[in-house]
Amino acid sequence: MNIKIIEKEIEKNSSKLKQLTELKELILRGANGFDVLFEIEKNYQLTYIFDKVDKSILKEIGEHKILNEDVKSLGNEILITLNSQIYNLEQNVQYLNYKLKRVSNLK
Numbered sequence: 001m002n003i004k005i006i007e008k009e010i011e012k013n014s015s016k017l018k019q020l021t022e023l024k025e026l027i028l029r030g031a032n033g034f035d036v037l038f039e040i041e042k043n044y045q046l047t048y049i050f051d052k053v054d055k056s057i058l059k060e061i062g063e064h065k066i067l068n069e070d071v072k073s074l075g076n077e078i079l080i081t082l083n084s085q086i087y088n089l090e091q092n093v094q095y096l097n098y099k100l101k102r103v104s105n106l107k
Helices: 003-028 033-042 052-061 069-106
Strands: none
């Protein structure tokens, strides 16, 4: 395996992870559905994470805060999607760092 390829993958996954973490922080600070949808649409890397169902949920939440009691079940679905993606990316970055270390030791 090429070390440069692994390093690029680490960089790409770390960037996605940072963006998702910032999006989650936005939600926890009180963002509404439209705020989050706007952030997703302006950032191409985030569009792959949220499918049409998630985007329609965000539209349904609309100007309500995602963590508002009125839309809690819908907001929870968005947070579940987000947390799942964050977890998967964290695991992937961890594995890629391990892989990089192993490949570096072989040389």
